[in-house]
Amino acid sequence: MNQEERARTIIDFALSHAKGKVDDIEITVSGWNEATSRFAVNNMTQNQSPEYERVAVRVLVNGKQTRLTSDIGPPKDVATLIDKTVYAAKLLESEGDLLDLPPAPNSDLYAAPNRFDEKTASFSPQDRAEIVQKIIRTAKKHKLEVAGTCVSGERSIAIGNSQNLFAFHKESSAEISITMTAPNSSGWVKENAVSISDLDPEALAEKAAEKAIKSKDPIDLETGHYAVILEPSAVLDLLCFLWYDFSATSHIDKLSCLLDKQGQAVFGQAITITDDCANPLQSGEPFDGEGLPRQNVTLVSNGTFKNMVLGRKSAHQLNLPATGHGLPQPDGYGEYATNIVVSGGKTSLSEMIANSERAIYLTRVWYVREVDPRTKLLTGVTQDGTFFVEKGILKTGIKNMRFNVSLIEVLNNVIALGPAVRAAGEEGSPAVVPAMQISDFNFTERSLF
Amino acid sequence: MEALTEYALDIATEYGANYVDVRIIRQDSQNIQTKNYSVSGFQESGSYGLGVRILLGGWGFSSSKDLTKAGIERTVRLALETARASATCRESPVTLLPEPAHKANWSSPCEIDPFSISVEKKIGTLLDAAKVMLAVPGVTLATGELTFIKEEKFFASSEGSRIKQDFIRSGCWIQANATNDEDQQRRSWPQQYGQQELAGWEMVEKWDLVGNAQRIGEEAVALLSAAQCPQGEMDLILGGSQLALQIHESCGHPTELDRALRWEINFAGYSFLTPEKLSNLKYGSQIVNLVADATAPGALGSFAYDDEGVAAQRVFLVKDGTFSGYLSSRDTGKEIGLTRSGGMMRAESWHYTPIIRMTNISLVPGSAGKLADIISNTESGIFMDTNKSWSIDGRRYNFQFSTEIGWEIKNGKLGRMLKNPSYSGVTPQFWNACDAIGGSEEYVHWGLPNCGKGQPCQLMWTGHGAAPARFRKTQIGIARSK
Numbered sequence: 069m070n071q072e073e074r075a076r077t078i079i080d081f082a083l084s085h086a087k088g089k090v091d092d093i094e095i096t097v098s099g100w101n102e103a104t105s106r107f108a109v110n111n112m113t114q115n116q117s118p119e120y121e122r123v124a125v126r127v128l129v130n131g132k133q134t135r136l137t138s139d140i141g142p143p144k145d146v147a148t149l150i151d152k153t154v155y156a157a158k159l160l161e162s163e164g165d166l167l168d169l170p171p172a173p174n175s176d177l178y179a180a181p182n183r184f185d186e187k188t189a190s191f192s193p194q195d196r197a198e199i200v201q202k203i204i205r206t207a208k209k210h211k212l213e214v215a216g217t218c219v220s221g222e223r224s225i226a227i228g229n230s231q232n233l234f235a236f237h238k239e240s241s242a243e244i245s246i247t248m249t250a251p252n253s254s255g256w257v258k259e260n261a262v263s264i265s266d267l268d269p270e271a272l273a274e275k276a277a278e279k280a281i282k283s284k285d286p287i288d289l290e291t292g293h294y295a296v297i298l299e300p301s302a303v304l305d306l307l308c309f310l311w312y313d314f315s316a317t318s319h320i321d322k323l324s325c326l327l328d329k330q331g332q333a334v335f336g337q338a339i340t341i342t343d344d345c346a347n348p349l350q351s352g353e354p355f356d357g358e359g360l361p362r363q364n365v366t367l368v369s370n371g372t373f374k375n376m377v378l379g380r381k382s383a384h385q386l387n388l389p390a391t392g393h394g395l396p397q398p399d400g401y402g403e404y405a406t407n408i409v410v411s412g413g414k415t416s417l418s419e420m421i422a423n424s425e426r427a428i429y430l431t432r433v434w435y436v437r438e439v440d441p442r443t444k445l446l447t448g449v450t451q452d453g454t455f456f457v458e459k460g461i462l463k464t465g466i467k468n469m470r471f472n473v474s475l476i477e478v479l480n481n482v483i484a485l486g487p488a489v490r491a492a493g494e495e496g497s498p499a500v501v502p503a504m505q506i507s508d509f510n511f512t513e514r515s516l517f
Numbered sequence: 518m519e520a521l522t523e524y525a526l527d528i529a530t531e532y533g534a535n536y537v538d539v540r541i542i543r544q545d546s547q548n549i550q551t552k553n554y555s556v557s558g559f560q561e562s563g564s565y566g567l568g569v570r571i572l573l574g575g576w577g578f579s580s581s582k583d584l585t586k587a588g589i590e591r592t593v594r595l596a597l598e599t600a601r602a603s604a605t606c607r608e609s610p611v612t613l614l615p616e617p618a619h620k621a622n623w624s625s626p627c628e629i630d631p632f633s634i635s636v637e638k639k640i641g642t643l644l645d646a647a648k649v650m651l652a653v654p655g656v657t658l659a660t661g662e663l664t665f666i667k668e669e670k671f672f673a674s675s676e677g678s679r680i681k682q683d684f685i686r687s688g689c690w691i692q693a694n695a696t697n698d699e700d701q702q703r704r705s706w707p708q709q710y711g712q713q714e715l716a717g718w719e720m721v722e723k724w725d726l727v728g729n730a731q732r733i734g735e736e737a738v739a740l741l742s743a744a745q746c747p748q749g750e751m752d753l754i755l756g757g758s759q760l761a762l763q764i765h766e767s768c769g770h771p772t773e774l775d776r777a778l779r780w781e782i783n784f785a786g787y788s789f790l791t792p793e794k795l796s797n798l799k800y801g802s803q804i805v806n807l808v809a810d811a812t813a814p815g816a817l818g819s820f821a822y823d824d825e826g827v828a829a830q831r832v833f834l835v836k837d838g839t840f841s842g843y844l845s846s847r848d849t850g851k852e853i854g855l856t857r858s859g860g861m862m863r864a865e866s867w868h869y870t871p872i873i874r875m876t877n878i879s880l881v882p883g884s885a886g887k888l889a890d891i892i893s894n895t896e897s898g899i900f901m902d903t904n905k906s907w908s909i910d911g912r913r914y915n916f917q918f919s920t921e922i923g924w925e926i927k928n929g930k931l932g933r934m935l936k937n938p939s940y941s942g943v944t945p946q947f948w949n950a951c952d953a954i955g956g957s958e959e960y961v962h963w964g965l966p967n968c969g970k971g972q973p974c975q976l977m978w979t980g981h982g983a984a985p986a987r988f989r990k991t992q993i994g995i996a997r998s999k
Contacts, residue, residue: 105602106972108780112606115599116578118568118868119592138563139582152561159636160556193577193595193602200606215783217972245972247783256783321552321658322696400550400557400660434786437906439919439996440937442701447917447996449910470908470915470941472996494784512995513941515915516789 071099072236075226078123078146083230085147089154092128092169094229094358096396097121101189102221102241105196110204110214115193125153126397128169131162133398167380170358172233177361180346180354183239184222185263191220191242199244199269206273207248212280214273216246220264227359237353243492244272247452248280252517253465255279256432256452258301258492262351279431279453283465288514289456291469295427295483296509297420297457300491300501302430307410308496309438309446310475314343314367314375315393316382317402325444325476326373334373335479340411341368343377343393349490349500350407357396365391367405379403412502413485420484420505422460428469428509429455429462436495444475449515468515481507518543518681521584522673525569528593530675534600536572536613538674538825541565541584542867544666547632551643551661553651559636566867569596570825574610575603578870613847614858616827618677623821626814627685627717631665634718639663642721643691646730650693653734655741658694662711663687663721664966678826686817686978688713688966689721691730693737702740702936704733704921708758709904713964713978716815736922739934746923746938748994752898753940754891754987757955759920760880761963761981762904767944768800768807769878769979771913772834773861773970774843778852785970786911789944790840792853798840801948804883807835809844811860811876816980817964818878820863824871827860834878838949846873865975872971877962879982883954888985891953893929899993900924900931901938917941917996939996947988955984 069077075097086093100120106113123146126135134157138149196218207214224238243260244267255276261267298306310325318324326334345354345362354362358380366374378386379394382402393403421429431453439445450468457463486503522539529537543565550558566582569592577600581592604610643661650659668684690711694703705711706729714720755763771788775781778792790798801807811829813819821829825847834842843849845859862871885891892900901920909916923938924931962982969976 102973103599104972105606106783107606108782109778111608112575112603113780114576114578114870114872115603116580116870117595117599118578118580119582120868121582134559134561136561136563139565149563156559156561156636160559160640163555193599194605197602197605204606213779215779215781217783219973245783249779249782254782321694323658323694323701327696398556398558398560400552434911435908437908439906439917439939442699445996447906447908449908449915451911468910468915470910470917472917472998510998512998513915513917513992515910515912516943517910517912517914 071224071238072226075236079226079228081143082125082146082150086150090127090129092230094126094169094227096124097226099224102219102223103196105200105218107200107204108215110207112200117193123149124396125149127153127157128166129154129157131166132157132160133163133166134160135398165384167384169229169231170233170360170380171231173361178235178354181348183262183351185240188220188240188242188264189222191264196220202269203246203273206270206277210277210281212248212250212277214246214248219243225353227355229359233359235355235359239351242267244269246273246276248276250280250284253280253283253286254452255283260492260498283453283455286465286467289466291511291514293508293510295424296506297417297424297427297429298504298506299431300489300503301493302433303501303504304491304499305433305436305493305495306446306475307501309436310444311405311408314377314405315403316376316378316386319376320382320385323441325442329373332373333371334476335368335371336482337371338413338482338485339368339371339479342366342409343405343407344409345407347407347409347500351498352406356392356394358394360390360392360394362392362407377403377405408499410488410501412488415484415486417486417503421457421462424457424460427457429457439472445472446475447472467517469511470513470515472510472512478506483507518671521567521589522671524586525567525589525593526673526675528590529569529571529597532597534571534573534597536675538570538672539567540824540867541567541671543669544866546666549639549643549663551647553647553659554644556640564866567592568864568867569593570870571596571600572611573597573600573604575600575607576611577603580868611848612851614850614855616847616858619822619826619828620679621821622681624683625685625715629718631685631687631718632667642726646691646726649727649730650734653731653738655695655738656693656734657696661691661726663689672822672824672826674826680822680826682821684715685717686713687716687718687720689724689726691726693734695737695741697741700741702737704737705903706733708963710967713817713966714815715817715819740922740936743934743936746935746994748998750990751993752895752987752989753991753993754895754898754900754985756902757959757961757983757985758963759902759904760983760986762907763918764807764878764880764981764983765965765979766907766909767913767916768834769875772844773873774845774849775873777843778849784972789912789914794840796839796841799838799949800835800840800945801838802951803838804954805835805838805948805951806881807878808833808881809859809861809876809878813877813962813980813982816877816962816982817966817978818876818980823860823862824864825862827858830860832859844873844875849873863977865977869975874977875968875979877980877982880954882957882960882984884956885953886956887958888955891955891985891987892926892931895926895929895987898926899935899938900926901940914943916944919996937997939994941992941995950989950991951986952989953987955986960984
């Protein structure tokens with residue numbers, strides 16, 4: 069029995085068991101089988117192959133709703149879970165504005181690119197070890213020390229409800245992350261893809277090694293305002309703090325930094341942001357937490373805040389159509405833009421360097437946090453490949469510095485954009501973003517390395 | 518549970534494992550969230566499964582919820598295959614510090630089982646607090662949350678340990694938000710993301726959400742028109758919960774030995790507390806004593822045995838200002854010549870392999886009395902409370918924190934309220950500027966339930982005992998410098 073058939077069996081059993089006990093029921097079956105080989109100091113340090121399957125049941129009874137989740141075993145466990153969920157729902161107070169579950173949409177709306185590669189899904193521990201060996205060999209060739217991960221596996225999700233809705237998605241995933249270190253410098257790279265064949269471990273290792281070698285003996289630079297060149301990973305780990313501000317619920321709760329600014333120019337004209345699940349560089353299922361098809365939504369067009377994403381509840385409150393971005397309900401956060409695509413430009417990183425009189429080049433940003441939600445003031449630190457650019461040349465590595473920048477100001481200070489690529493970072497989920505050249509970045513303190 | 522672990526141990530040993538440990542964990546949790554006058558989330562979750570960790574030159578780990586004999590055998594075989602693959606990427610085999618075999622049965626302290634309290638009473642507590650917050654003119658959003666977790670864990674190792682532990686964790690949190698055309702401010706109680714403890718419903722009663730709701734509502738609204746926190750070098754007094762996070766980030770994480778050995782450098786980061794600095798570095802002033810104490814009753818990071826069967830301990834990390842110890846495990850401790858692991862290995866659940874985690878990293882109480890005493894002995898400075906944001910560099914040197922609220926101190930008295938307070942510094946300089954630590958009167962074991970570390974990232978429950986403390990000549994307000 070494959071994953072889809074197994075999920076259908078569980079959902080059909082649940083629907084049958086719940087008949088007559090509930091007004092509506094929704095069942096979500098999610099599976100996750102993703103292995104991670106970790107290495108450091110040129111040795112494998114951890115290696116794990118966990119297996120995971122969860123079933124979530126949401127019931128609606130007399131205007132009340134609850135959601136219970138469990139690792140699931142035989143059908144009797146599903147029956148017990150449903151009975152517990154129904155019991156729990158009866159303990160709650162009625163929600164005045166509780167919506168019925170959505171009916172099945174036209175199945176064509178679930179169309180998404182194939183995101184499954186059998187080789188990646190069945191990659192073995194020894195297959196990953198061979199990739200790790202290649203990366204360690206590259207480090208040793210350059211007399212560097214390496215740490216990182218090689219990840220491979222698959223995940224699946226199915227949603228069914230008592231209104232005949234059924235949606236299923238599975239995808240494979242592969243990721244390589246590498247940190248090369250020298251005595252006083254380091255370089256980092258991280259990429260992920262649907263297919264492990266799309267990741268070249270030796271090329272990635274060389275890229276990280278080059279950063280570590282080029283940034284050796286870093287100099288201290290004065291704090292202050294500089295132009296910056298941000299690689300796509302750095303862009304992702306800054307911009308991801310903005311995604312929830314496009315959620316309708318963040319506007320209803322008066323928490324969005326874009327409150328009351330719909331239709332206004334909020335960023336520079338070069339900035340266009342969409343949520344596009346079907347983009348070939350994106351990942352994830354083509355439906356939301358209630359099974360609604362994810363729609364392509366233009367969030368920002370040429371700097372103007374155009375649209376929010378809406379789940380069914382916020383759409384009902386605002387009398388607008390839902391966009392298929394709802395989180396599994398009930399959830400106070402409402403919805404989330406999960407498939408971000410920031411339009412790119414044509415300027416390469418080397419062209420950005422060449423046209424810079426004086427700038428700082430950032431491979432990545434580290435430990436970014438929001439300081440002020442209204443001005444979207446963020447703080448963070450540079451890391452793993454920070455360089456001073458002068459008169460069009462990447463001149464030298466520099467010691468790391470802390471920055472405090474308003475994301476709104478950053479997106480109003482764009483000089484140039486690179487081509488949009490699938491980027492991976494540590495703060496936000498992978499998204500499609502370009503490299504950015506920014507005219508003003510406030511570096512407030514120096515670190516000691 | 519016992520029979521299943523014996524079966525897994527037998528198979529692994531039969532297939533030639535040098536060492537194997539097995540954890541079977543059952544976890545049930547309940548989470549209730551309210552937003553304004555309604556329940557915005559009610560979720561219960563159950564989890565039951567097994568994790569097998571095998572040493573065969575290198576480490577291998579696998580886990581599954583399939584607890585049939587066939588499922589256990591498949592999981593053990595995959596852990597073995599994974600360990601063999603690890604060995605092909607090692608220059609030398611992993612070795613472990615010795616630990617006696619333990620046979621034990623332990624339960625965390627709990628006066629009132631939170632699962633015995635009715636859902637109506639729990640929701641009523643949150644909605645009562647919401648009504649009080651929303652009655653304050655200017656409060657635009659009031660939220661609340663309760664979390665209860667019951668965990669039953671059985672550990673068995675090929676060295677003979679058989680350990681059963683039962684945990685009950687409880688957490689509570691309310692927050693008032695105030696938004697106007699120019700600004701957005703918030704106040705949380707007992708702290709940002711709430712307080713969690715190894716305790717039962719009694720902790721919810723102790724923190725008195727309803728009794729504190731009006732004050733935090735009024736403070737959130739008052740912050741909208743409060744003066745902006747100034748910038749400059751000033752004396753700083755930190756409230757206990759903010760100090761807890763300061764300890765977490767600038768002492769807890771850098772004393773993790775896996776970081777100091779560069780094992781976590783790809784994700785969680787490195788540490789300036791490298792092994793040659795042990796017993797040499799003046800980390801803080803003479804009055805600074807920091808301990809990792811997994812034995813503190815009721816503290817969120819307490820247990821009896823860690824997830825590789827090492828007994829809970831109280832270890833000095835900083836003694837009289839000198840860096841004096843690490844958070845360690847059986848394999849990392851061996852690397853630097855320790856004689857015994859500090860017992861700090863834990864996994865979020867049965868899904869994951871254990872890694873070094875903070876237990877309760879606490880600042881030993883000092884002699885400065887209560888917060889009011891410290892303020893009255895401060896001529897000029899700023900008092901900051903309740904964390905709002907936190908960031909620290911990859912070696913845990915440079916940090917910047919902001920808090921929800923601050924107050925000016927003039928001539929030993931609290932003055933006007935300040936909004937958007939922030940401070941920054943470099944870890945050893947900061948702790949060397951500590952000249953007053955509050956006594957046991959206001960010492961609290963603050964709980965942080967969401968410490969992220971590892972790949973894949975695991976969340977962990979950590980605790981931090983702290984009383985208010987003062988730090989001289991600290992950099993204030995640079996976050997908003999232009």
